[in-house]
Amino acid sequence: MSRYISTLEAFVKLGSFLRDFCENRNDKNSDKYNKINDILIRAEQKNGWFTYENLIFSLEQWVGQLTNENLTHWVANYPIDQERSSKTIGIVMAGNIPLVGFHDFLCVLLTGNKVLAKLSSNDTVLLPFLADCLIEYEPSLADKIQFIEGKFEHFDAVIATGSNNTSRYFEYYFGKKPNIIRKNRNAIAIITGEESNEELQDLGKDIFKYFGLGCRNVSKIYVPSDYDFDQFFNAIFTYQDIIHQNKYANNYDYNKAVYLMSEFKILDNGFLILKEDSSFASPIASLFYERYDSTQALKQQLKEREEDIQCIVSKGMFDGEVAFGETQKPQLSDYADGVDTLKFLLEL
Known part of the structure; x- marks a missing residue:
């Protein structure tokens, strides 16, 4: 089995687990459901903007995307299953909403690369838990996921998300490496x-x-x-x-x-x-x-x-417009700032 297939299957299993949790999270007899409930409570305690309701909403949106059908359809037009040397991709994650950096995390791992992630201080709880779940489903991912607190070292490319002000710092610090640097939108x-x-x-x-x-x-x-x-x-x-x-x-x-x-x-x-x-x-x-x-x-x-x-x-006014009520339900192909993350990673 190729590493791409095994990684995709791990994300599908994660989606299945999250679906079961979202549907049965009040089952007090499940140790695993109780554990993720505890994780969500910790996330809310650490960041008052991350209410339990919004955390569940975020998980539910990913449940809809992490299916075998959606993932395979998304990557169908990319040469993603070709064996290539693994690169280390630094990800500077924002922390404005829950799991805002998960799409970058997914893209890096699906392309066979290694994640070197710097979490926002506002969102340090949920993603490491989900990473542990992925490693449980696919142990080989243990060597491909690293969370750091200090400065970035030994990376091949970077994806950084921040404000217009922080983007100037990112461009100075990461400008000599292949990069995606996102600003305010x-x-x-x-x-x-x-x-x-x-x-x-x-x-x-x-x-x-x-x-x-x-x-x-x-x-x-x-x-x-x-x-x-x-x-x-x-x-x-x-x-x-x-x-x-x-x-x-x-x-x-x-x-x-x-x-x-x-x-x-x-x-x-x-x-x-x-x-x-x-x-x-x-x-x-x-x-x-x-x-x-x-x-x-x-x-x-x-x-x-x-x-x-x-x-x-809008309604019938713009190509690529989003329907009323759908902005927080992006599809896998809705890349932040319109920059194709998979294409960027596959061309490194």
């Missing part, structure tokens, strides 16, 4: 005024899931020049309980105070602040908006800023 949504209440409720998922911390969370919406926000506010009112999360509420209070003291004009429904702004990246508990007169002019405007956009939520 945001998701946006285009509203036409013809959306159903259900579609706007689904848009709320894109805004509020993970408290808006992901690069695929909608941080800005574009609305027609004469748009009335009443329908939008009525539709998203179902998410009002988010204000009971202390960290989110603190950000809401702080940002509202800043806007009011600065005498900015805002719209506010008690748990989300809307501010008219040309920027893409809105603070937590805030959503920027901008009005448009012409869809054609808007398309041209967004094309000129495509390097700042992770994905676009």
